[in-house]
Amino acid sequence: MIESEVLNLKNVLARLLHYSKTIKEISQIHSQIVTSANLSSADRSFLVSRLLFFLCTVSNAPHSLDYAKKIFNLVPKPSLFMYNAMIRSNSVKINEPLWCESLVLYKALLHDDISPDCITFPFVLKECAKRVDANIGRSIHAHVVEFGCDFDVYVQNSLINLYTQCGILEDAGRVFDEMFNRDVVSWNSIIVGFLRGGELDKALVLFRQMKERKNIITWNSMITGLVQGGRSKEALEIFHEMQVLDDNKDLVLPDKITVASMLSACASLGAIDHGRWLHSYLERSGIECDMVIATALVDMYGKCGSIERAFDVFHAMPKRDVLAWTAIISTLALHGFGNEACAIFEEMVATGVRPNAVTFVALLTACAHSGLVEKGRLCYDVMRQDYCIEPEVQHYACMVGILGRAGLFSEAEEIIRNMPMKPDFFVWGALLGGCQLHGNVKLGERVSRFLIELEPENHAFYANLCDVYSKAGKFNDLKRIRSLMKAQEIQKTVPGCSMIEVDGVVYEFSVKGSPGLLMDVPKSLLVVLSNEMKFESYSSNSLWWYQTVGGGDFWS
Incomplete structure (x- = not known):
């Protein structure tokens, strides 16, 4: 066969491979590559490499990676291209049994005296990040330096991601500081890392210093991080910045993640005007109002006091999951509609939606705020007996709150004594609230003193004890506690505020x-x-x- 015909066969097989859809079609092409006498060893090696690359990165056929692995194991001396394709494929797969495979392949690559390159390391480092294995990651980092890939921006971004995933922010910052060229991924990776580590101020400083144009990931990361860190007012300010043109560049438009995070911020701030604007923006922009967004709207309207609008959104939802039902129950609980919350719960169960532990926290809170002792007891029993949900500390706090508000202190103390875990400040605080309400000085004093022993410098517990004495008319004891606070220089560290x-x-x-x-x-x-x-x-x-x-x- 003449050379042009051989070349034509090579191109035909490569083209057929590109259009293959199933493992059967791929295996037929593979058999042609192996059996054809009209292909040179170099052409056959090229086609096998293309076949591996196709199976690892392009093919959506089931079991394509398993087939690639079989082919790879039959190659007597795999090339760096083949190793990179296999390492990449295994690192991006989410199946847990394969998580170690890319590291095994990397070790085999070194054993075959093949030098890894700047394509190899990002995927090996990604594997370490998924495993949250800083020790292996540091070893790979040493190889990065050894093989001269330490100034490649993709490798450096992978190193930042590794160290932030492992919580080693100092090393992530060191890699970032040593970068000569940074892209938007570099900035996003380090900002997200500091946000995950709770270093909100450092993340904000980097956000302000960012020279590259911020993309939607940058804005969403900063907004979401601030909201989750309890700094919703600053998140609102960042959102306002996002809506302003920067140096006549195109505006970055909010997406689903932005809207969901901002609705959460509005809920915590009570910023209903901003919440209404976001709701109207959803309708104007054509962003799908899925269950996540709709549930966030219900939560926002509920926490901002607009119960009617919360129900409008809730009833307009074509499908409701447990989170949506829980959100509307929480709205009713927040505003003291205990009977209505119980009725919604019954409707939820009738539709076949199974409640979870959070649902029962909302329901018990509704009973506590409305003084529904019997319904609270019934919900508590239903949770355990009908749904096999073991009470967590939040459920115990709600039950203690229900009984404490009703003045049933013996029963409340009995629940605390029988808790399988150590009662936290919320449980004791719920009991103390009942003591303050009913003027139970003896028990209130005992609980307050217990809390003070746990945290001697927490001003709130002293304030609670003062409140108990004040309502009981024990002004001498009140003065004594205030004098003690003054002598021990116990002051309110965070000033009270409202928005x-x-x-x-x-x-x-x-x-x-x-x-x-x-x-x-x-x-x-x-x-x-x-x-x-x-x-x-x-x-x-x-x-x-x-x-x-x-x-x-x-x-x-």
Whole structure:
């Protein structure tokens, strides 16, 4: 056969391989490659390499990786290209049994005296990141330097991802600082790493220093990290920045992740105007309002006090999962609609949706806020008996809260004694709340002292004890505790604050003052309210005295 015909056969087989859909078709091409006498060894090696690459990176046929592995094991001396294809394929697969395979292949590559290149290392490092194995990762890092790949941007990005996944932020920062060329992936990787590690301020500094144009991943990472870190007001400010054109460049439009994170921020801030804008943006932009987004809308409207809108979104959902039902139950619980929450729960069960542990936390909270003792007991029993959900510490805290608010202190203490885990501050706090409500000084004092022993420098426990003494009229004990706090220099570390949204702007009011706000008007209003409350208190006390002591006929 002449050379042009041989070349034509090679091209035909390569083209057929490109259009193959099934393992059967691929195996037929493989048999042609192996059996054809009209192919040179170099052409056959080329086609086998292409076959491996196709199976590892392109083919969606079932068991394509298994077939590639069989072919690879039959090759007497695999090339670097073949090794890279196999390493890459195994590193991107999510099947757990294959997680070690790329490292085994990398070890075999070194054993065959083949030098890895800048394509090899990113996938080997990705394997280490998935395994969260810093020790092997550091060894691979040493090989990166040894084989001269330490200044390749893709390898450096992979190293940053490895160290951030392993929680070694110092090493991630060192790799980032040593980079001569950084792309948007480099910045995103280090910012996400600091956000995951709880280093929000460092992440913000890097975000501000970022020279490359921020993409949607950058914005979403920063917004989501701040929301999850409890800094929703700053997340709102970042979102506003995202909507402003930067150096006449194209605007980065919010996507599903942005909207979901911002709805969570609005829920925590009570920023209903921003929440309504996001809802309207969803409708204008054509972003799919799936169950995740719809559930976030229900949660936002519920926490912002718009129960009717929360129900509108809930009823408009074509399909509702357990999270959606839990969100609407939590909304009712938050606003004290205990009976309605129980009714929604019954509707949820009737539709075939199985409640989870979080659902029962919401339901028990609803019973606690509404004083529904019997329904609370019933929900607690149903959770354990019908759904085999063992109570967690949150459920115990809710039950103690239900019983404590009802004044059933013996039963509440019995629950605490029988807890399989150590009661936390929320459990004891729920009991203490009942003591404050019913004036149970003896138990309240005991619980407060127990909490103070656990955390002697926590001002909140001293404040609770002061409240118990104040409501019981034990002012000498109250003065003694305040003197003790002063002597031990126990102060409130985080000043109390509240936030309110006015005309789309979220204002924060703190006990230490609010920079940038005119406080004269709020202060004067507080004085007026305080005087009115004192007058009402005096009037009600006088009414009680005259009716019980001075003679009720005076008011008749």
